[in-house]
Amino acid sequence: MDIGAIGKNEKKINFIADSGLVKMKQIYLLNNYSKLAILSILAGYEKCDYIYVNDRFSKKVEIKSLNNFISYTLNHNIAPKKFDIKISYNKNFNGAKNTLPLNKYDGILSFSGGIDSTAGLLYALSKKQKVLPMWINFRQRNNYAERKSALKILRKLKIKPVIISIDLSKFILKGWKDWSFIVPGRNFLFLSFANSLLQNSERQRGHIYLCAHKDEMGHKKNRDKSKYFFQRSSIFFSRDGTKKITAETPFANYSKAELLSLWKKKWEKKFGISPHETTTCYYENGCGRCEACLKRVIYLLAAGYTVDQKIKVNPMTDPSGLIINKWIPGIINGKMSRTNKLDFLIAVEKSLDIVPEKIRKFYSNLSGKTISNIKKRKKEIEYVKI
Numbered sequence: 001m002d003i004g005a006i007g008k009n010e011k012k013i014n015f016i017a018d019s020g021l022v023k024m025k026q027i028y029l030l031n032n033y034s035k036l037a038i039l040s041i042l043a044g045y046e047k048c049d050y051i052y053v054n055d056r057f058s059k060k061v062e063i064k065s066l067n068n069f070i071s072y073t074l075n076h077n078i079a080p081k082k083f084d085i086k087i088s089y090n091k092n093f094n095g096a097k098n099t100l101p102l103n104k105y106d107g108i109l110s111f112s113g114g115i116d117s118t119a120g121l122l123y124a125l126s127k128k129q130k131v132l133p134m135w136i137n138f139r140q141r142n143n144y145a146e147r148k149s150a151l152k153i154l155r156k157l158k159i160k161p162v163i164i165s166i167d168l169s170k171f172i173l174k175g176w177k178d179w180s181f182i183v184p185g186r187n188f189l190f191l192s193f194a195n196s197l198l199q200n201s202e203r204q205r206g207h208i209y210l211c212a213h214k215d216e217m218g219h220k221k222n223r224d225k226s227k228y229f230f231q232r233s234s235i236f237f238s239r240d241g242t243k244k245i246t247a248e249t250p251f252a253n254y255s256k257a258e259l260l261s262l263w264k265k266k267w268e269k270k271f272g273i274s275p276h277e278t279t280t281c282y283y284e285n286g287c288g289r290c291e292a293c294l295k296r297v298i299y300l301l302a303a304g305y306t307v308d309q310k311i312k313v314n315p316m317t318d319p320s321g322l323i324i325n326k327w328i329p330g331i332i333n334g335k336m337s338r339t340n341k342l343d344f345l346i347a348v349e350k351s352l353d354i355v356p357e358k359i360r361k362f363y364s365n366l367s368g369k370t371i372s373n374i375k376k377r378k379k380e381i382e383y384v385k386i
């Protein structure tokens, strides 16, 4: 199926489907927004602004605001250029109608087998909501570990996910460095596939769960997890279809350590799933050296968990110098959020016997006020409610 094109410059347009660069089994999910989402990712990797979607949009959808929205999702602070996306589409599109039978889903949840999405799934189950976990395999770098832990957790919960396989490996391998490990606009792709399934549901209302937590929802961090991103996507999907679709997260008011504390208190025994069964690492399962591994351990420790047993090296020993060169300077120049700073200090406090001397010194020089704030924060995490 010809999904459209991206232009490398103002004149040249490449038809992607013809070159076989995008391979996907679930072509029934290819509607206007999911085509746009794939093309946006490719535009991100190819650093181009022109997107042509081989599909139609309803008249209620303003293309100008769609341009702004896609530019917004790509203009992450690590983006290799400033995007000014211009979308055109095939007004005469008359492609095959979606022939999928109607389904009964109330909600679709983006599931990666990581801490946040697993917590989201446990939350939904505890509320007795019927959600379908959706996992996207884009041949990402940590794909194997992610898949393994995602499927293991779902097997334990006796839930069958829908797995979307989309081969963007040619782009990802080439553009990985340009985008510092992230897939540009990745979450809009998930939302679009979820929307496509929900448009085919018998239900009059559709929920899309993307489990972002409080600290991720500002504009600066993740463009495709911000409040604005959730709001705009909900509007676009609802305007184009026949029902109200809401993209949301259950954890908008919780930090990661708080979410883990909820897990410990409410879901661990009930569902028999521990956060240690999830995966986070940028490289493989538990390298202990990357920032994802460090953050994971910080929040686990702050929430009263221990370091993962299988981790190759304890990130609190600062094997890559991330604590000395990034976290401590971040605290000193006041650029870190209050909860991040205090969660980090709790993790240091619990690791005083293994952290390098410099970090121990930094901790012992903290002011009395900071120490009492650490105490307050510990209580905050322990007594969190949902």
Ligand SMILES: [Zn+2]
Pocket (backbone or CB within 6 Å): 281, 282, 283, 284, 286, 287, 288, 289, 290, 291, 292, 293
């Ligand atoms: Zn790692």
